[in-house]
Amino acid sequence: MPSPIRLLTVDAAGTLVCPWPSVGAVYGSTARKFGLQVEDSEVDRRFYDIFGKAQINRQITQGEEKEFWRHVVCEVFLPYAEDIDLDPLFEELWDLFAHGEHWRLAEGAKETLSELKKRGYELAVLSNNDSRLRSVLDDLEVSPLFDEIFISSELGCEKPDPEIFRSVERTMRKTPDQILHLGDSHSRDFEGARAAGWSALLFGSPRLEEQQIESFSELLGHLP
Known part of the structure; x- marks a missing residue:
C-alpha cells in the first residue's frame, strides 16, 4: 500500500543545522575579546544546562526573542563577569548567530x-x-x-x-x-x-x- x-x-x-564549530567555541572566543577568562568546554556545558532550563520555563515568543537570549547569555557568563557589562558581548553573539557563518548543515x-x-x-x-x-x-x-x-x-x-x-x-x-x-x-x-x-x-x-x-x-x- x-x-x-x-x-x-x-x-x-x-x-x-548545528552551531559551528560549537556554541562553546563561539561563545568562548567572543567572551575572551571582552576580557572574560573562560574555557570553551565549560562555557559549552553551562550553555546547554542554562538553555535547557530556560526552554522549560520560558517560550521564545515574537517581540521577546532577544530578551530570552539575553537571559541565557548573561546566565552563562555571570560567574566570570565581575564588573564587566555583558550587554556588548550579548549583542555581538546575537549578531553572530543571525548568519550562516557559525552554522553548518x-x-x-x-x-x-x-x-x-x-x-x-x-x-x-x-x-x-x-x-x-x-x-x-x-x-x-x-x-x-x-x-x-x-x-x-x-x-x-x-x-x-x-x-x-x-x-x-x-x-x-x-x-x-x-x-x-x-x-x-x-x-x-x-x-x-x-x-x-x-x-x-x-x-x-x-x-x-x-x-x-x-x-x-x-x-x-x-x-x-
Whole structure:
C-alpha cells in the first residue's frame, strides 16, 4: 500500500543545522575579546544546562526573542563577569548567530532534501526558534528547498504544543496522516509529533526508538 505521507517537516537546530564549530567555541572566543577568562568546554556545558532550563520555563515568543537570549547569555557568563557589562558581548553573539557563518548543515541534508523534492514531497521547517533562522537558512542556501518555514516565535507556540502542529496542517492543507516530522528532541519532536497524530522519526544518536535515523540520507528509504 502506498505511503500517505506528502509533507516532511524538519526541525532546525540539532537536526538540519548545528552551531559551528560549537556554541562553546563561539561563545568562548567572543567572551575572551571582552576580557572574560573562560574555557570553551565549560562555557559549552553551562550553555546547554542554562538553555535547557530556560526552554522549560520560558517560550521564545515574537517581540521577546532577544530578551530570552539575553537571559541565557548573561546566565552563562555571570560567574566570570565581575564588573564587566555583558550587554556588548550579548549583542555581538546575537549578531553572530543571525548568519550562516557559525552554522553548518547536517551532512547530506541538502542533497537528500533536493531528491525528496524531485520525488514530489512538500518540505517545511518546523522549529522552536526565532526569526534569525530565516537569514541563517538563506545564507546556507537551503531556503528555496522549503515550501514553508514555521518558527515558534512567529507562531506564538512551541513544540510539543499541539497548536503548532495544527498550524502546519492548516497552512499546508494536510491531514495528520500525510505528515512526517524529523527532529532530534525526543519530547518536543518525536513525542510531540506523534501526539498530534503525525508520523515521526527521531534524529541522531544514541538510538532510543525503532523509528530513528542517524543521517539525512536514511530518509530516502522512508520516503520512496
